[in-house]
Amino acid sequence: MEPPEPAPDVDVLVVGAGITGIYQLYRALEEGFTACLLEAGDGVGGTWYWNRYPGAQFDSESYTYGYLFSKELYDDWEWHEHFAHQPEIERYLNHVVDRFDLRRHIRFDALVTAAVYDESSGTWAVVATDGTELRTRFLIAATGVLSVPHFPDVPGREDFRGEQHHTGLWPNTPVDFAGKRVAVIGTGSSGVQIIPVIAAEVAELTVYQRTANWCTPLNNAPITPGQQARLRAEFEGMREVLNTSQSGFLHPPHDRAAFDDSKEERRAFFEKMWNSPGFSKLTSNYTDLLFDGAANAEWCSFVAEKIRGIVEDPEIAEQLIPEDHRFGEHRPPFVTGYFETYNRPNVSLVDLRETPILRMTETGIETANGLRELDVIVWATGFDFGTGALRRMGIRGRDSIALEDHWADGPTTFLGVQTTGFPNFFFPGGPHAAAGNNPRYNGDQVDFVTNTLVHVRDHGYDTIEVEPDAEMRWTSMVDKWATMPPSFGEKSYYFGSNIPGKPRRYLLNAGGRPKLFKEVARVRDNDYEAFRLSRSP
Ligand SMILES: Cc1cc2nc3c(=O)[nH]c(=O)nc-3n(C[C@H](O)[C@H](O)[C@H](O)COP(=O)(O)OP(=O)(O)OC[C@H]3O[C@@H](n4cnc5c(N)ncnc54)[C@H](O)[C@@H]3O)c2cc1C
Numbered sequence: 001m002e003p004p005e006p007a008p009d010v011d012v013l014v015v016g017a018g019i020t021g022i023y024q025l026y027r028a029l030e031e032g033f034t035a036c037l038l039e040a041g042d043g044v045g046g047t048w049y050w051n052r053y054p055g056a057q058f059d060s061e062s063y064t065y066g067y068l069f070s071k072e073l074y075d076d077w078e079w080h081e082h083f084a085h086q087p088e089i090e091r092y093l094n095h096v097v098d099r100f101d102l103r104r105h106i107r108f109d110a111l112v113t114a115a116v117y118d119e120s121s122g123t124w125a126v127v128a129t130d131g132t133e134l135r136t137r138f139l140i141a142a143t144g145v146l147s148v149p150h151f152p153d154v155p156g157r158e159d160f161r162g163e164q165h166h167t168g169l170w171p172n173t174p175v176d177f178a179g180k181r182v183a184v185i186g187t188g189s190s191g192v193q194i195i196p197v198i199a200a201e202v203a204e205l206t207v208y209q210r211t212a213n214w215c216t217p218l219n220n221a222p223i224t225p226g227q228q229a230r231l232r233a234e235f236e237g238m239r240e241v242l243n244t245s246q247s248g249f250l251h252p253p254h255d256r257a258a259f260d261d262s263k264e265e266r267r268a269f270f271e272k273m274w275n276s277p278g279f280s281k282l283t284s285n286y287t288d289l290l291f292d293g294a295a296n297a298e299w300c301s302f303v304a305e306k307i308r309g310i311v312e313d314p315e316i317a318e319q320l321i322p323e324d325h326r327f328g329e330h331r332p333p334f335v336t337g338y339f340e341t342y343n344r345p346n347v348s349l350v351d352l353r354e355t356p357i358l359r360m361t362e363t364g365i366e367t368a369n370g371l372r373e374l375d376v377i378v379w380a381t382g383f384d385f386g387t388g389a390l391r392r393m394g395i396r397g398r399d400s401i402a403l404e405d406h407w408a409d410g411p412t413t414f415l416g417v418q419t420t421g422f423p424n425f426f427f428p429g430g431p432h433a434a435a436g437n438n439p440r441y442n443g444d445q446v447d448f449v450t451n452t453l454v455h456v457r458d459h460g461y462d463t464i465e466v467e468p469d470a471e472m473r474w475t476s477m478v479d480k481w482a483t484m485p486p487s488f489g490e491k492s493y494y495f496g497s498n499i500p501g502k503p504r505r506y507l508l509n510a511g512g513r514p515k516l517f518k519e520v521a522r523v524r525d526n527d528y529e530a531f532r533l534s535r536s537p
Contacts, residue, residue, distance in 0.1 A: 001122050001151060005240075006121050006123060006125075006294065006328045007121075007135070007396075008123045008135045008136050008137045009036075009063060009134045009135050009136075010033075010034045010035055010134060010136050010137075010195060010281040011033035011034045011035065011059070011137045011138060011453075011457075012024075012028040012033045012034070012035040012036075012131065012136065012137070012138045012140060012453065013035070013036055013037075013124070013126055013135070013136035013138070013139050013140070013142055013143045014028065014035065014036070014037040014038075014140045014142055015038050015115075015126075015139070015140070015142060015393070016037075016039060016040075016043040016046060016141065016142040016143040016147070016180075016389075016437055017037055017039035017041070017043075017046060017049075017097075017108075017142060017424045018044075018045065018046020018048075018049075018093075018108055018142060018144050018147070018429075019047075019048075019067075019345045019438070019439065019442065020046070020139075020181065020428055020443075020446060021037055021039070021046065021047060021142030021143075021145070021177065021443075022037075022044060022093060022096060022097060022102065022441040022482070023067065023069070023331070023439075023442075023443055023446050024118075024140055024428060024446045024449070025037045025073070025102055025105060025106070025448070025449070026069075026100055026102060027104075027446055028140075028450060029105070029451040033260065033457075034137075035105055035494075035501055036105055036106075036107065036134065037102075037105055037106045037107070038106075038107050038110040038111075038112055038126070038128050038130075038132060039106060039108050039109075039110060040109070040110065040111035040112075040129075041108065041109070042108045042235070043090075043094070044093050044094055044097050044103075044106065044308075045089070045090045045093045045094070046093075046147065046523065047051075047088040047144065047146060048090045048093060049090060049093075049145070050149075050168050050169060051086060051167060051168050051170060051190065051204070052086050052087075052090070052170045052171075052172060053086075053165075053167045053170045053190065053193070053195040053378070054175075054194055054198055055085075055192050055193040055194045055195075055196065055197035056085065056086035056167070056170075056181075056190070056193060056194075057081075057083055057084060057085040057086060057193065057218075058083045058084050058085075058310045059083065059091065059189070059218065059279060059333075059390070060083075060222075060249070060276075060278065060279065060437045060438070061082050061083065061249070061250065061277065061278065062081065062082060062083060062084040063079055063231055064077035064242055064248070064249060064250055064437055064440075065089075065437060065438075065439055066439075067091060067096060067439070067443075067444075068242060068243065068443075069122045069241045069485070072115055073096065073099060073236055074430075075232065075235075076099075077092060077095060077280055078223075078228060079223060079524075080222060081220055081222055081223060082220055082221055082222075082223060083220040083277075083278060088433060091197065092320075093140070094198065094306070103106055104290040104415055105459070107128070107130060107132055108130075109130050109426075110128035110129060110130040110132050111128055111129040111130075111483075112126060112127070112128045112372050112393050113128065113129060113394050113396060114126070114127040114394035114396075115127075115128055115139055115157075115393060115396070115397075115400060115425075115513065116394075116396045116400075117396060117397045117423065117424070117425070118135075119137075119398060120222075121536060122137070122423065122424060122463040122534075123135050123137055123424070123460045123494060123535050124136050124137075124138075124139040124424065124425065125157065126139065129352065129384070133362035135297050137424060137462070138424045138425075138426070139388055139424060139426070139430065139451055140424045140425075140426045140427070140449060141389070141395075141426070141427045141430065142394065142426070142427075142429050142442075142446075143372075143385075143390060143393065143427070143429075143430070144429060145198060145386050145430060145433070145434065145507070146168070146383040146385060146387055147383065147388065147427065148168040148169075148383055148384040148388030148389050148392065149168035149169050149379075149381075149383055149384050150381055150383050150385030150418075150498060150499060151166065151186075151379055151381060152389075154357050154359065154360055154501070155359040155360070156198075156359040156360040156361055157359075157360050159360060159362050160361070160362060160363075160364070160374075161362045161363065162364075162377065162378045162379040163175065163362075163374045163375070164332070164374055164375075164378075164379065165377075165378055165379065166378075166379040166380075167190040167191070167378065167379065167380045168190070168382075170482075173259065175376065177198045177201045177202045177376060177535075178201055178202075178322070179202070180203060180231055180376050181201055181202070181203055181204045181206075181372075181373060181374045181375045181376075181379065182198065182203075182204065182205050182206070182251050182364060182374065182375065182377075182494045183205075183206045183207075183208060183360060183375045183376070183377045183378065183536065184198075184205065184206075184207050184208070184371070184378045184380055185208040185357075185365075185373050185377065185378065185379055185380060185381055186208070186209075186210070186379065186380035186381045186382065187207065187209045187210075187212065187213060187333075188211075188213060188331070188333060189331060189333040189334075189382075190261070190380040190382075191207070191378075191380030192213070192335050192338045192352055193213055193333075193335070194325075194335045194378060195207060195212045195338060195341055196335070196336060196337040196338050196340070196341045196348075196382060198226075199341045199344055199346070199347055200344075201248070202346065203252065203346065204346050204347075204348075205341075205344075205346060205347045205372070206348050206350060206365075206372055207345075207347065207348070207350065208318070208350045208352055208365070209320075209328070209349060209350065209351055209352060210352040210353065210507075211322070211324070212256065212319065212321060212322040212323070212446050213295075213322060213324075213330055213332070213333050214303055214326075214327045214328075214330075214332050214333075215332070215333045215334070215335045215338055216273075216274060216281050216303060216332065216335070217274065217275070217333035217335060217336065218277070218278055218335060218336050219276065219278070219279075220336060222373050224483070227320070230273070232445065236288055238250065240387070241470050242437075242440055243378045243440070243511070244513075245440075246283075246436070246512045246513055246514060247279075247283055247436030247437060247512065247513070248436040248437030248438075248439075248440030249279055249280070249283050249436060249437050251276075251277075251279065251280040251283040251284040252284060253284060253287070254284050254285060254286055254287055254415075255287065256286060256287065257286055257287050257288040257292070257295065257478035258286040258288055258289065258292065258294070258295035258299075259294070259295065260299055260522075261269055262310070266298060266396070267302070267322070270298075270299060270302040271285070271421075273285055273299075274302075274303075274306060274477060279333050279334070279436075279437075280361060281327075281332065282327075282328055282332060283436075285299065285535070286299075287519055288350050289327070289328065290328050292315040293326070294479075296327055296328070297326070298323075299327055300326060300327050300364050300404075301459055303327070304321045307320055307321050307339055307436070308321075308342075310339040310340055311339050311342050311343065312342075312343045312536060313342070313343075316342050316349055319349055319351050320339065320342065320349070323370050324329075325337065325492075329492055330492045330493075331473055331492065331494070340408070340533045349429055350367060350369075350372075352367075354366045355367040355369050355370075356368075356391060356507060358427075360377075361529060365505055382493060382498050382500075383493075384496075384502070385410055385493045385494070385495065385496060385499075385507055386411065386430070386431040386500050386508075387407060387410075387431050387496075388499075390403060390407075390427060390430060391404040391407065395422070396427070397421045397422035397423070398421045398422070398423065399421075399455050401421055402533060403419075403422065404420060406419065406422070407419075408503070409494070409505065410503040410504075410507075411430075411432065411475075411505065411507065412429040412471055412472075412475045412503025413427075413431060413432045413471065413474060413475060413478075414428075414466040414470045414471045414473075414474045414475075414501070414530060415448065415516060415519055415520070416430060416431060416432030416433040416445060416474075416509055416516075417430075417433075417445050417447070417448060417468065418465070418466040418471075418531075419471060420465065420466055420467075420468050420471050421465075423463045423464060423465035424463070424464060424465075424499065426443055426452075427444075428445035428446045428448075428449050429441075429442035429445060430509070432475075432478055432508065432509050432510070433445055433508075433509050434508060435508045435509045435510070435512055436512070436513070439518045440513070441509060441513065444513065444517075444520075445516075447463055448520050448523075451524075452464065452523075454527070455528055456533060459533065460534040460535065461534060461535055462534065462535050462536040463533070463536070464528075464531050464532070464533050465531065465532050466530060466531055466532075467529075467530055467532055470531070472528035474519065476516055477508040477510060477511060477515065478506055478508075478509070479505070479506060480510075481506070481510030481511060482506030482510055483497075492495060494507055494509065496506050502503070
């Protein structure tokens with residue numbers, strides 16, 4: 001007689017307690033599945049749990065980032081700033097977890113190190129560092145695209161005897177900067193947030209910059225009582241816009257191209273953009289900003305002029321103006337008082353293209369210009385974007401194929417949620433997912449995954465696996481899109497280019513939400529023909 005097949009302990013196992021995983025857990029329970037969530041950290045929040053560095057905050061408007069699935073939740077939470085800071089965001093996500101009684105389904109300090117598919121039963125055996133060993137029917141990795149901090153390979157990094165912290169692994173007790181000699185390495189989105197906040201506190205701040213970025217003002221402000229009232233009154237309209245817009249923001253698209261306007265009109269419009277909130281410089285700017293090099297150059301020269309107007313030392317100003325990429329080619333950082341920081345006498349800038357770091361010593365950082373002694377080093381050097389967490393989870397699918405081998409040339413996916421050879425495994429919010437306001441995309445994917453699981457269950461199936469031609473169709477669309485305007489090449493981390501040896505392959509959702517919606521509708525209308533559904537023997 002055949003030995004009995006191992007029975008799953010849960011229907012759905014979610015990995016990761018960020019904004020995506022929390023919603024996935026909620027939706028799975030709501031649909032009547034038994035579910036459990038494993039999280040490596042000892043609290044919820046994902047990005048907003050790990051990135052607790054001074055100045056960490058939203059670049060998306062708070063009320064457009066938060067959940068929209070419950071009007072009651074929306075009504076009982078009041079954001080204080082248009083772009084909330086990390087403590088408020090972490091509080092919000094904890095509030096959501098408690099409000100919907102999700103915490104009892106979450107195990108913390110549980111880093112998943114192995115997840116192995118068992119073909120005979122169509123289940124996954126999952127192992128985590130807290131001793132968890134669980135068998136699940138469906139495995140859903142909501143492990144984030146920016147959740148594995150990256151340290152550049154600098155000789156002697158372990159030798160430094162002072163304190164060093166990565167912005168994405170920040171301690172949850174305050175770091176004391178007062179009177180210290182501090183270095184910040186990296187001027188991407190995190191670096192430019194922390195630099196102005198700590199500059200006044202430290203004795204000396206040295207900024208090590210490899211790539212100057214096109215930083216523009218965030219233009220944050222407290223939400224006034226009048227605005228709060230409007231946000232309450234206009235919830236349904238706002239939700240409609242956010243649930244359907246191309247990039248998941250409220251910002252209305254512009255209707256003119258750059259050279260439809262006269263020079264004077266263009267200048268006035270750019271001034272308006274400069275003073276507009278967050279990502280609207282990208283989403284509400286001229287329609288050809290990302291498609292026409294000349295239009296992009298006009299905006300860049302306007303921003304460069306602004307930088308020259310703020311930074312008093314002309315040499316430093318020039319160093320802060322990007323020369324190697326156009327606006328939008330890298331993820332644009334948004335700032336508050338960033339350029340002004342370089343006017344402080346205790347702040348200096350080291351251009352790593354001119355003087356690269358040679359090594360770290362016990363006391364500081366050495367470049368060709370000598371050793372700079374330091375007390376604290378802040379690594380604002382980014383993440384292994386897109387696939388970092390998934391490649392480190394010990395995932396093995398059919399025939400024991402490891403996910404990292406299956407994706408040796410970069411990820412192949414269908415809708416950014418499934419890949420062939422890994423039945424009953426989904427990864428909402430992973431590669432090929434986002435291209436805008438993240439929770440809106442990731443939420444769309446969670447809804448799709450949940451509806452798919454319901455379809456599988458209600459039709460009496462046990463396993464679901466994407467068909468190779470559906471995966472090829474979606475992946476080719478992404479790869480093809482990545483070579484066309486508005487893509488500018490492979491320099492940004494969107495292509496994995498910050499990680500040595502990583503295949504250069506586009507990691508975002510290329511077609512934006514409209515493509516995702518279209519394909520989701522096609523799956524539904526064609527009775528899930530993009531997937532192979534089967535029953536256990
Ligand atoms: C500093 C910063 C600011 C940002 N600002 C914005 C913004 O303003 N707007 C925007 O749209 N996006 C922003 N992002 C992107 C942000 O990552 C997403 O908005 C969102 O937080 C992603 O949520 P998530 O749940 O998919 O992933 P995450 O929030 O990254 O959560 C993933 C979780 O999975 C856990 N995990 C990973 N691997 C394992 C494992 N093997 N076992 C167990 N647990 C595991 C991690 O510990 C983490 O808690 C920002 C990112 C950073 C780093």
